[in-house]
Amino acid sequence: MTIHIDIEIGLKALASDKRLLLLELLKDPVGNFPPQVDGDLLEDGVCANWLTERLDVSQPTAARHLKVLSDAGFIIPTRKKGWVFYRRDEAAINRFKTVIREEI
């Protein structure tokens, strides 16, 4: 009940098939999505709209999943021309993996 506070937030954020799918899709934006006009697939990330389609849930539900991952620090939103693009925060993900490896 000490270090656990941070670790638990990350674990809860990941413990969902929808959110695991999001992170998986974001691993290879170019392979998983068609070219984007207003944001670079790699630098900015993938349009929330497209991620929503892949999740097979309503737009608000997908938005909340994205927010959970974002709040946990695993993905980074970038606003551009009225769109929001999401990409993985590999550094944060790696930090989390290290904590898992060392603390569990």
Next chain:
Amino acid sequence: MTIHIDIEIGLKALASDKRLLLLELLKDPVGNFPPQVDGDLLEDGVCANWLTERLDVSQPTAARHLKVLSDAGFIIPTRKKGWVFYRRDEAAINRFKTVIREEI
């Protein structure tokens, strides 16, 4: 939604402060608990009773937390003289860490 099935079970099992505490306590049985009579702290693990006390929940609630971790394969129960002792399954835990590292 493919590999995720196994990974999700593990993540859900870990995403709880009580269960994280259990795993932490079991990391150092000798340091965390007094000597045991009927089971060896290291070979057999820690008596469910003592773990329950440390968890600060009722006996049935602790039993269920232990079952979740046990079902997920993270801890191993050993019955002896009417007691049940629990120890970490380090191999299983390491396998899980590897999956996390490679798949997330």
Next chain:
DNA sequence: TAGCTATATAGCAATTTAGCTATATGACTA
């Protein structure tokens, strides 16, 4: 500025999870 479109929030129903008390099971021990 006005309207449009993408995304976020509000608020509700259904499901899952976590806690409890009461009780059943199961296995030592006397």
Next chain:
DNA sequence: TAGTCATATAGCTAAATTGCTATATAGCTA
């Protein structure tokens, strides 16, 4: 074998999570 003690299960309530529809917000674009 009977009794006792440790642990597991049953069954309930409260809280958290996930999904939805409806609506608000925010920021382009014309």
